[in-house]
Amino acid sequence: MSRSKTLKAATVGVVLGLAALTACAEDQPAATDDGTGPVTVKATDSSCDLSRRDVKSGTSTFSVSNGGSKVTEFYVYAEGDRVMGEVENIGPGLKRDLIVELPTGKYHAVCKPGMVGDGIRGDLTVAGDAPAQVDEDTLLKQATESYQRYVNSQAVALEQKTTEFVDAVKAGDVAKAKALFPVSRTYWERIEPVAESFGDLDPKIDARVNDVEPGTEWTGYHRIEQALWEKNSTAGMAKYADQLLVDVKTVVAKAKVVKLNPLQLANGAKELLDEVATGKITGEEDRYSHTDLWDFQANVEGSQAAIQALRPALQKRDAALVSALDTNFKAVFAAVDKYREGDGFKPYNVTDAEKKQLGQVVDGLAEPVSKVAAVIAKK
Amino acid sequence: MSDPAERKGISRRGLIGAAGAAVATGVAGYAAHSVLAGEASQAADANGPVEFHGPHQAGIVTAVQDRLHFAAFDVTTTKRDELVALLKEWTAAAALLTAGRDIGQYGAVNGPGEAPPEDTGEAVGLPPARLTLTIGFGPSLFDKRFGLAGKRPAALVDLPHFIGDDLDPNRSGGDIAVQACSDDPQVAVHAIRNLARIGFGRVAVRYSQLGFGRTSSTSRAQTTPRNLFGFKDGTNNLKLEDADKLEQQVWVQPGDGAEWMAGGSYLVARRIRMNIEIWDRTSLGEQETIIGRGKGTGAPLGKADEFDPIDFAAKNADGEAKIPMDSHIRLAHPQFNNGAELLRRGYNFVDGSDGLGRLDAGLFFLAYQRDPRKQFIPVQTQLARTDTLNEYIHHVGSGIFACPGGVTPGSYWGEKLFA
Numbered sequence: 079m080s081r082s083k084t085l086k087a088a089t090v091g092v093v094l095g096l097a098a099l100t101a102c103a104e105d106q107p108a109a110t111d112d113g114t115g116p117v118t119v120k121a122t123d124s125s126c127d128l129s130r131r132d133v134k135s136g137t138s139t140f141s142v143s144n145g146g147s148k149v150t151e152f153y154v155y156a157e158g159d160r161v162m163g164e165v166e167n168i169g170p171g172l173k174r175d176l177i178v179e180l181p182t183g184k185y186h187a188v189c190k191p192g193m194v195g196d197g198i199r200g201d202l203t204v205a206g207d208a209p210a211q212v213d214e215d216t217l218l219k220q221a222t223e224s225y226q227r228y229v230n231s232q233a234v235a236l237e238q239k240t241t242e243f244v245d246a247v248k249a250g251d252v253a254k255a256k257a258l259f260p261v262s263r264t265y266w267e268r269i270e271p272v273a274e275s276f277g278d279l280d281p282k283i284d285a286r287v288n289d290v291e292p293g294t295e296w297t298g299y300h301r302i303e304q305a306l307w308e309k310n311s312t313a314g315m316a317k318y319a320d321q322l323l324v325d326v327k328t329v330v331a332k333a334k335v336v337k338l339n340p341l342q343l344a345n346g347a348k349e350l351l352d353e354v355a356t357g358k359i360t361g362e363e364d365r366y367s368h369t370d371l372w373d374f375q376a377n378v379e380g381s382q383a384a385i386q387a388l389r390p391a392l393q394k395r396d397a398a399l400v401s402a403l404d405t406n407f408k409a410v411f412a413a414v415d416k417y418r419e420g421d422g423f424k425p426y427n428v429t430d431a432e433k434k435q436l437g438q439v440v441d442g443l444a445e446p447v448s449k450v451a452a453v454i455a456k457k
Numbered sequence: 458m459s460d461p462a463e464r465k466g467i468s469r470r471g472l473i474g475a476a477g478a479a480v481a482t483g484v485a486g487y488a489a490h491s492v493l494a495g496e497a498s499q500a501a502d503a504n505g506p507v508e509f510h511g512p513h514q515a516g517i518v519t520a521v522q523d524r525l526h527f528a529a530f531d532v533t534t535t536k537r538d539e540l541v542a543l544l545k546e547w548t549a550a551a552a553l554l555t556a557g558r559d560i561g562q563y564g565a566v567n568g569p570g571e572a573p574p575e576d577t578g579e580a581v582g583l584p585p586a587r588l589t590l591t592i593g594f595g596p597s598l599f600d601k602r603f604g605l606a607g608k609r610p611a612a613l614v615d616l617p618h619f620i621g622d623d624l625d626p627n628r629s630g631g632d633i634a635v636q637a638c639s640d641d642p643q644v645a646v647h648a649i650r651n652l653a654r655i656g657f658g659r660v661a662v663r664y665s666q667l668g669f670g671r672t673s674s675t676s677r678a679q680t681t682p683r684n685l686f687g688f689k690d691g692t693n694n695l696k697l698e699d700a701d702k703l704e705q706q707v708w709v710q711p712g713d714g715a716e717w718m719a720g721g722s723y724l725v726a727r728r729i730r731m732n733i734e735i736w737d738r739t740s741l742g743e744q745e746t747i748i749g750r751g752k753g754t755g756a757p758l759g760k761a762d763e764f765d766p767i768d769f770a771a772k773n774a775d776g777e778a779k780i781p782m783d784s785h786i787r788l789a790h791p792q793f794n795n796g797a798e799l800l801r802r803g804y805n806f807v808d809g810s811d812g813l814g815r816l817d818a819g820l821f822f823l824a825y826q827r828d829p830r831k832q833f834i835p836v837q838t839q840l841a842r843t844d845t846l847n848e849y850i851h852h853v854g855s856g857i858f859a860c861p862g863g864v865t866p867g868s869y870w871g872e873k874l875f876a
Contacts, residue, residue, distance in 0.1 A: 291620045291842065345743075352735045352848070359813060362623075430812045437813045441734060448738035 115139075116175070119189070121168070122146035126189030126198040135182045135206030140165075142189075143173040148421060151190040154178055154202060158404060159186075160386035161228050166193075166235040166265075180204045192421035193264070194375075217391040218340040218454070225343050225387035226336070229269050232380075233333040236265035240326045247302055247312045247319040256306050260364075260372035260422060263299060266326075267376035268383070270353060271346035272336055273329050283325050286362065297321050300366075307366035340391070343384040344451035350381035351444040359437045361426050371423035374436075375414050381447065382407050388454060396453045399446055406443035413439045466558030467567065469581050503640065504584035509555040511863040512720055513708065516589030517800065517825050518697040520676040522638040525668030525804040526645040527726065527821065528653065529595070529631025529856055530660040537603045541875050543659045547592075547635075547652055548869040554648045557585030560655075577654065579647050586641035590648055592870045593724045593858025598632040608874060610715030612723055612828045613859045619841035621851055628728055628854030631663045636724070636823065638802075642669065664854070666728065668804020668821045675802055681755060681763065685731055685805050685818050686849070688748050689755030692763055693790070695800040706798045706832070707825050709862075717873035720862025722800075725833045727822040728854030734815050736849045747845045749784030757786065785846050788839055797832040799824040819850070829857060 116139035118129040123146035142152040142165055149169050154162040154176070162185065163178030182204050190197035212220070239262035246255040266273060266284070274280035281289060283298045290296045301318050305311055312319075338346075357363040358374040385392075385403055392400050413436055417424045428436075507515050532540055550560045559565050561575025568574055599609035635652055639645040646667070653662050672684045673691030677698050684690040695702055704710065709718045736744070745752055755763035759771050759779035769787060771779040780787050791798050803822040811817045826832040841847065861871055 288618070288623055289621055291838075292618055345740075348738060352732075352738075355735055356732055434812065434814045437815065441814065444735075444738055448740075451740055 116141040119143070119152060119187070120145060121150045121152065121189040121191065123148050123191045124198070126152075126187070126200060128187055128200060128202070131187070131201055132203050132205060133180065135180060135204050137177060137179050138204075140176040140178070140187070141173065142168055142176060144168045144170055146170060146191050148192040151193050151197075152176060153186075153188040153190065153197070154180065155186040155188055156183065156389075158386055158389050158400070159382070160389050161224065161383055163227065164231050166231050167238055182206045182208055193261075194418070194421060195415070214391055214394060217394070218388075221340055221343060221387040221389075221391055222338050225384055226338060228383045228387070229272055229336065229338075230334050232265045232269045233330040236262065236269075237327060237330045239265060240323055244319040244323045247306075248316050250312050252306060252310055252312055255302075255312060256367070259299070259303060259306065259367060260369035263369070264372055264376040266299075267350075267353075267373045268380035269333060270377065270380065271349045272333050272338070275336075276329055276332050279325055279329050283322065283329065286365070298325070300364075303364065303366045340388060340454045341451055343388055344447075344454050347381040347384040347450065348444065348448050350377040350384075351440060351447055353377050354440050355437065355444065359433055359440065361433075364426070368425035368427055369423070370426040371414060371417050375411075375423070378407070378410050378414070378440075378443075385447065385450060388450065392450065392453060395456060399449060399453060402446040403443075403450075406439070406446055410439045410443050466553040466556070466560065467564035467576075469557055469559060469583060504586055506556050506585035507587050507589050509552045509590070509864065510866055513863045514589075514591045514721070514860055515555070515863075516591035516636055516638050517707065517722055517802075517860070518675055518703060519587070519589050519638070520679055520697065521671040521673055521802045522587050522589070522645075523640045523669075523671055524638065524642040524645050525671075525821065525823075526637045526642070526649045526665065527668070527823070528635050528637075528649045528665040529663045529726075530633045530635070530653075530656065531663045532598065532602070532632040532659065533661050534659040535602050537875070539659050540603060541869075543656055544871050544875075545869045546655050548864060550651060550655055551590040551648075551870070554651065555585065555588045555590055557583075557588070560651055577647065577650055579650075580644050583641055583644055583647075586639045586644040588637065588639040588641075588644050588648055590652075591636040591638075591724075591860060593634045593636075593860035594871065594874065595631045595634065595856060595858050597630060605874065608715065608717065610718050610859055612709075612714065612718075612830055613857065614830055614834070616725070616829070616855055616857055617834065617838075619837050619852065621841055621847055622855070623851050623853055624855050625853050628664045628666075629856060631856055631858075633660065634724065634726065634856060634858045642667070666806060666821050666854075667808070668806050670805040672803045672805055672820055673801040675800065684803075684820055685733055685807075686736055686744070686748070688744075688750060688752055689763060690803075690820075691801055692750075692755055693786075695798055702798070703800070706827055707800045709827055713827065715859075717876070718859055718861055721860050722825040722827065723829050724856075724858045724860050725822075725824050725826070725829055726854070726856040726858070727852050728806075729820045729822050729850050730817070730853045731819040732815075732849050732851075733818050739849075746781050746784060747849075749780045749786035758784075783843050783845050785840075785844055788844050789836060794836050794839065795831070797836055799826050799832055799836070819853075825860070 117133060119140050119142040120127040121142055121144050140152060144150045147170050149167060151164060151166050153164040156162050162180060163176050165174045165176045168174050185202040185204060186199050187202040188197040188199050239258065243255060243258040243262040246258055285296060285298055286300050287296055297318055299322065302315050305315050354374055354377045358370045361370050363373050364370045389400060507519055509515060534540060553560050559576035563575055565574050565576040565578035565581050596613055596615055599605045635649060637645040637648040649665060671682050673694045674681050675694060675697055677696050681689040681692050695706060707722050709721045711719045741752060745758060750757055756765055757767040757780060767780060769780055773779055787793060801824045803820050806821050807816050807818040809817055824833055861874060864870060
């Protein structure tokens with residue numbers, strides 16, 4: 079947790095006209111593809127088959143069904159993995175729709191079984207009239223809209239996964255709760271600068287034991303984490319679980335309607351890397367579960383999402399910076415990939431030399447990321 | 458030190474000549490012998506001595522020197538008389554050290570060849586360099602070992618846990634603390650080293666901290682220095698010229714409780730690690746709003762000069778406070794802390810690197826006050842809760858010490874405590 083100030087000024091209360099909507103559509107049969115209807119996407123643990131890879135510019139619908147055994151995600155990426163639209167948390171046997179506005183251009187359609195890594199990628203071509211030349215102000219406006227779509231999708235998944243985690247804790251299912259702990263936190267950590275901009279909620283949800291003032295009760299994820307890993311028990315945790323869900327729902331409701339400006343995106347991207355450098359590399363964040371690398375990965379992914387949203391504007395103003403960002407994001411993901419195990423990460427019980435290596439790549443990335451705000455602010 | 462003659466010791470600057478060494482040092486010859494108890498000559502000479510004796514201990518309102526060596530000791534003897542004997546020996550040595558003299562009868566190089574030198578010798582040839590030595594007693598000294606439990610001042614509380622504290626027990630606490638400040642780092646180290654040596658068998662060093670640059674000024678004659686965040690620090694610090702305020706805020710008054718502390722002061726020491734790498738990636742504008750001052754001038758935001766009065770009510774065009782509500786200078790200001798002030802004399806430190814590719818850098822915070830319960834504790838409670846600076850710092854060491862009043866010739870450090 080932290081007490082960052084960059085996003086504190088974010089005004090809340092404006093509902094966005096979301097360009098991408100996700101909808102649960104479990105019972106709908108797969109439409110036959112006549113070239114105009116929804117694109118059906120058959121996702122499994124090892125494949126990502128689209129009924130067609132050419133669509134017309136404008137609004138497209140992707141109907142994603144998960145025939146695999148792992149929870150999957152579906153993304154449409156523009157250049158540099160800029161998220162045009164995504165659906166999170168598609169469980170085995172489920173089907174969800176992604177409705178997304180796509181201008182003419184080349185894209186990637188990506189399934190992420192297990193919700194990790196680069197995913198299974200294929201081309202997607204959007205044809206139609208050439209996109210109108212947009213000015214930089216429009217690009218920046220699109221950047222905030224794009225990032226707000228991302229925040230929204232993460233917030234939805236955060237609530238779903240936290241509900242599952244809380245249910246497991248209250249059912250006394252220690253093993254399931256332990257498995258869901260880092261998964262639910264992934265969505266929290268991806269949008270942490272936004273989530274923690276809502277004042278008192280961050281300490282209630284994410285305080286570590288030494289963040290608590292004498293006389294104040296310690297609540298939230300880490301309170302439950304301690305019981306799960308130190309005592310291997312959920313005894314006495316029901317009330318903290320209930321409170322966590324209440325607090326998370328409050329954050330989610332606020333995050334869905336948060337209105338951000340481009341500078342806040344840039345600063346949020348930097349703050350996420352600060353979080354990695356101060357809390358995750360040291361192993362302070364998840365000191366009982368040692369699931370720090372999940373949080374590490376999620377912070378960097380969240381940082382990347384904000385930067386990618388700004389990418390078209392950045393590309394116009396400082397192409398060399400974009401190139402440095404791409405290189406260094408890759409380096410960080412490569413460094414953390416070494417610790418993958420199954421659908422997640424090994425416990426963070428690493429040597430100081432290994433911590434130092436991770437720290438070096440994060441520092442290497444944080445420097446160019448810290449330069450983004452000034453480029454964005456330039457008129 | 459009852460015998461002024463004893464205090465003459467051996468002048469470091471005159472030593473080589475006196476010992477008949479063939480090579481002159483080329484030093485103009487500091488007039489060490491003129492500095493006897495009672496002769497006020499401090500601060501006139503930048504390299505000169507600061508008077509050790511007086512109504513208050515030196516090293517508190519003394520214009521802050523450039524360098525620090527701070528040491529906390531555990532008392533290892535369980536015998537009260539051994540502890541008292543040590544304090545007497547320390548006091549005698551401190552009087553010599555602060556005068557720029559070798560300790561002992563023979564000093565560093567004039568003793569018998571068969572004996573280890575009394576003085577460790579690394580300060581030979583160096584001036585007094587305004588060395589001050591200031592002693593304080595920690596809460597743990599007032600347990601059952603020495604029969605002092607009844608003398609523990611109510612103000613010498615155990616500090617509470619502040620939000621975010623990440624204290625290393627090996628860098629916290631201590632039965633006795635000695636603060637050595639000097640304009641020459643080797644002079645400060647020499648003092649702590651020799652006091653530690655005198656103490657072997659009776660005390661052991663618990664932790665020690667070097668500081669390489671002052672982060673406060675305690676005199677209007679001094680410029681305001683910068684901390685490792687690059688900001689001027691201590692602009693509004695208490696200054697030695699503010700005699701009335703020092704009585705109100707720094708010096709323990711008769712009737713405050715624990716009469717042996719009258720004329721003394723309470724020291725809070727905090728090792729504050731700074732995440733300087735993170736700070737350095739933060740925009741100038743954000744750095745300034747976090748602190749509440751301009752980085753260049755040190756002026757409060759919205760003002761032009763460092764010493765312009767702070768207008769906390771001033772608003773920007775958008776209606777936001779010019780000095781943000783969560784800025785450091787607002788939260789720490791006496792106006793929002795029931796008038797509580799601190800005399801700060803902290804130091805920058807960089808203790809190498811932390812093994813993770815980052816400098817182990819920060820601020821060794823030292824603050825003197827009349828009553829920590831009304832000063833440091835409420836101020837830090839507020840800062841720990843709401844200061845945005847907490848993103849960039851964490852407190853990793855902590856100590857609180859009762860520093861008694863000054864030593865008069867013939868008395869020793871803590872004499873009134875053990876009376």
